[in-house]
Amino acid sequence: MAQTRATIRKPQKLSGPSFFQQPIHPLSAISIGDFSVAEVRRTLESADALEKEDPLRRAKRLAKRRVALLFYEASTRTRTSFELAAKALGADTTLVSSLSSSIEKGESLKDTGITLKALGAECIILRSPYSGGPYVLARATGLPVLNAGDGMAEHPSQALLDLRTMLQFLGKRARAIGEKCLRGVTITICGDILHSRVARSNALLLPRLGAKLILCGPPALLPETAAAIAPGISIERDFDAALRRSRIVMMLRIQAERLAGLELNADEYRARYQANAERMTAHAPQALVMHPGPIIRGMEITSEVADGPVSGIAQQVANGVPVRMALVARALGAAKGGRQ
C-alpha cells in the first residue's frame, strides 16, 4: 500500500477571516439570482451540446473526478438526474444521505463537508432542509456547491430545466436567451408558493427574461409580500382569471411537511386551485402545464391534466439530466468549450 506523507502545518493564526467572510466558489450554483442572463444562456447552450455529444467522448470530460451528492432530504428526480449527469460526464459519484451516514449521529454540515473534501470530492451537490444551507457548505469547503434545493429558499437547477422546457414549448433555442426572450409570455405559478423553493427560483429568473409572472394561491400559501421578490410579478387570487392570461402554468404541491400548523380545507382548495380538465379546457386549453413533482394526483392536479397532451411534466424530468450535466461540467471547469 502506498504511503501517504502527511504534511503537518504550523498552527494557523486564529484571527483569519471569520467563517462568514470565507468566499463562495464562483462556479457554485446556489441562487439563480447569481446567474447573469448570459450565464443562463451559456448553461443551457452547454446542456444542448452535452446532450448531443457522443456518450463515450462525453464520459472523458470529468473522467475519474469526484463528485459527492449530499442529500438531507428525500429526492427522486433531482438526486437521480444529478447522479446520472455526473456519471454521464465520467465522474465518480458518491451519495451521502441522512439515513446512511454520520449525519444521523449529529455531524454538522460543516464537518460533513470537510470530510467529503478530505475524501477527494471536488464538487458537492447538496439538498438541505434548511434555507441557506449551501452557503454554509460552500464557506466550509471552498468547493463549488450545487444547490439541489435548500429549505424553502431555492432550487436553481429546477429553474433552469423549467426554462429549457418552456423554451422547447415556445419553439425557441437556448441561443435566443436574453432579456427579452420571454417578452409577451405570461406564466402562472399556482399553489403553495410560500413553501416552494421552485417558485422562488423561477420568480428570480423568469421576469429577467421578459416574462410576466403571475403567482396564484390562497393568502395562507401566498402572502402579499411575495410579489416584492422581483419586479414583473403580480398576484392573482382567481386561478381562472390567471389561466385566461397564461401560456404556461406551473402547478405546485402543497408541502404538508412544511405547513407548520397551518390548516387548509382540501375540498375548498381543490375547488379553487386544482388544475383539472374542465378548468383547463374552459380557460387555457392551449397552455403548457408544468409541475416540478412530486405530484399529488387528485389534489393540485388531476390525472387527466398531468398525463394529458398539454402536460410538460415528463419533459421537465427529462430536461433534468442535460441541465445538470451543464451545471456539473461548469462547476468543474469542463463545460463544452471549456477545458477537457
Next chain:
Amino acid sequence: MKALLIRGGRVIDPASGLDAPRDVLLRDGKVAAIEKPEQIRAKDAEHFDAKGLIVAPGLIDIHVHLREPGQGYKETIATGTAAAAAGGFTSVCAMPNTIPVNDTPKTTLWMQAPERGASAKVYPIGAATRGSLGEALTDYAALKDAGAVAVTDDGRPILGDAIMLEALRAAAAVGLPVIQHAEDTRLTGGCSMNAGALAFRLGLRGMSVEAESGLVERDIALVRQVKNAHLHVAHLSTKKALDAVRAARKSGLHVTCEVTPHHFALTEERVAHYDTNAKMNPPLRGESDRAAMIEGLLDGTIDAIATDHAPHAAHEKEQEFDRAPNGITGLESALGLAISILHVRHRMPLGKVLALVSSRPAQTLGLAGRGSLAVGSPADVAVFDPEEKWVFRAADSRSRSKNTPFDGWEMQGRVKLTVSEGRIVFRR
C-alpha cells in the same frame, strides 16, 4: 490598592450634569475628589494623563448573558466581564438563562462570589418563575436579598396573563422591576428573522412586529392593574412597541425600556446572506423600525442602551441559519457604535449618549451609587477618546466568543482606561 489621579480630562457626569475639565481622584475604591485641573495634590497616587480624553462614570449594561453557571465554553463571568471592561463597562446585569436557571438565592450569590474573577460589578437578574417555565413564581424577596436587581424569564417570555399579573404584583411588593422579553412565542414558532419581503425571499419564517408589540401592549394593560408595578421592556425593536411604551409613560405608568446597539445600527438586510452572526432575537428589523429606535433614543423614550451580549461558540454559529442559536456579542462595540451613530451622525450630545449607558440604566434598575461620579460613590470610571477612529476586530475581543456582525467596522470613540471600584481593569 493604590490611589489613582486621572488628570487633565474632560469630565462628563450625566447624573450631576457636570461637563467640564476636572481632575478625578480615586482612593480606597471610592471617588475621593473631583476638582478643577491641578487642584488635587495626591503624591501617593498613580497618575493617568487624560488630556484630550473624556472621563465618564463607568458604563452600565443592564442586559448581558455571562453564560455561567453552565456554559463556560461560550463565556465565563471572568471573560464576559473582561470584555465589559474593554468596552468601558463597570457594571453588568446578568440574565438568568444559565444552566441551571438562576432562580435561587444560591445561584445568585454564586455569580457574585469573588472566586468568579469578575472585572466588573455583576448584578444578577433572577428568574421570574421557577426554571423560567412560566408556571410558579420564584421567591422575589429572597432573590432581592441575595443581590438580584430584577426578575425576568428573558428568552422565555411570560405569556400567561395570570402568571404575569402575579409576577408584577409580587415584584412590586418587594420593589423589583419585571423585565419582559416581549415576544409572543405562540406566533413565532420556527421563525428566525423579521417578517416581510426579505424573509419571503430568503425562504425563512419571519417574526411579525405584532408578536413583539402585542405582548408589550398586554403587559402594559396588566401594569395598570397593579399599584407600583414596574415593567421594563427588554431589547425593544419595533416602532409599534415603542409607541405603546411612550403612551404608557404619558399616562403615568412605570414602564421603561432598553434598545440594543444592533437595533439602532443595523437592519434586516444584514442577514441577506444567511450570516448567523446577525441572527438574534428580537431580529434585526426594517429601516422604519431602526429609524424609530434612533427617534426614541433622541426623544428620551428609551431609558437605556443595553447590549444583550449573547456569546455563542463558533461551532454553534457556523451552521444553517435556522439551526444557529440567537444572539451576538456586544460589550466591546457598544460605546463605539453609540458615539459613531448617535453622537457623530445624529448629533446627540455626548452627555446624553453617556446617560444612556450610565445614569439612566442605573436609575432604571435601581443600581444604588452606580452610574455617577459623585464623591463617595464607587470608583467606577471609563476614560475614552471621543475622536479616535478605530476598527473593531472580533478576533481581538476579550470575550470567549466572537459572534458579532460588527467585525471590521470602523468606529469612532475608543476606551483607554476602565476602573472598577478603584481597580484598573482595562488599559489601552
